Amino acid sequence: GENVEQHPSTLSVQEGDSAVIKCTYSDSASNYFPWYKQELGKGPQLIIDIRSNVGEKKDQRIAVTLNKTAKHFSLHITETQPEDSAVYFCAAGFSGGGADGLTFGKGTHLIIQP
Amino acid sequence: DSGVTQTPKHLITATGQRVTLRCSPRSGDLSVYWYQQSLDQGLQFLIQYYNGEERAKGNILERFSAQQFPDLHSELNLSSLELGDSALYFCASSVGGRWNTEAFFGQGTRLTVV
Numbered sequence: 001g002e003n004v005e006q007h008p009s010t011l012s013v014q015e016g017d018s019a020v021i022k023c024t025y026s027d028s029a030s031n032y033f034p035w036y037k038q039e040l041g042k043g044p045q046l047i048i049d050i051r052s053n054v055g056e057k058k059d060q061r062i063a064v065t066l067n068k069t070a071k072h073f074s075l076h077i078t079e080t081q082p083e084d085s086a087v088y089f090c091a092a093g094f095s096g097g098g099a100d101g102l103t104f105g106k107g108t109h110l111i112i113q114p
Numbered sequence: 115d116s117g118v119t120q121t122p123k124h125l126i127t128a129t130g131q132r133v134t135l136r137c138s139p140r141s142g143d144l145s146v147y148w149y150q151q152s153l154d155q156g157l158q159f160l161i162q163y164y165n166g167e168e169r170a171k172g173n174i175l176e177r178f179s180a181q182q183f184p185d186l187h188s189e190l191n192l193s194s195l196e197l198g199d200s201a202l203y204f205c206a207s208s209v210g211g212r213w214n215t216e217a218f219f220g221q222g223t224r225l226t227v228v
Contacts, residue, residue: 043221043222044157046216089156102217
């Protein structure tokens with residue numbers, strides 16, 4: 001089955017700086033890569049996703065890049081703000097469905113220092 | 115508010131017991147997914163139902179079972195509970211049955227087995 005590795009497990013950045021979280025996946029059949037943000041006491045919330053026919057996608061301060069050859073994808077947050085503090089999860093899956101569903105990384109705890 | 119409702123929010127029970135977790139999906143969503151979140155295993159996909167039928171199965175133990183009813187709400191049944199089953203259980207819903215449709219998560223049920 002799919003295996004997703006996520007790094008780092010904790011990331012502390014100064015407010016206003018950029019944050020980068022990296023993930024690798026193992027199954028070349030995976031073609032859907034969402035990123036979720038989980039705040040304390042809440043369920044994960046989709047913040048951005050990318051499909052394998054696209055190399056980069058941006059949404060305001062958030063961008064995701066995908067390198068299918070190397071099987072890795074990254075989340076970039078620019079001009080970080082206190083409300084960006086949360087746990088971020090990457091995931092990989094095959095959009096045709098299947099027994100493995102979406103496989104999640106272990107999460108990155110992002111801390112924005114004032 | 116994601117529109118996905120999970121009850122109860124907290125549950126404390128003894129080993130060997132059986133519990134039922136309930137999920138009401140967003141209005142109009144046909145798919146329901148169940149996930150287990152623990153500190154050491156992260157977010158693990160358990161099972162997906164689409165319009166009443168089982169669609170995909172992940173790392174769900176034989177002691178666990180789920181179903182989706184005609185009104186599309188879903189229940190996750192956990193039996194012969196062990197200490198290791200203590201975790202956050204999330205339900206998510208989406209319009210379609212494929213993984214490339216956005217899934218909205220509920221706030222979770224925290225299960226503590228003592």
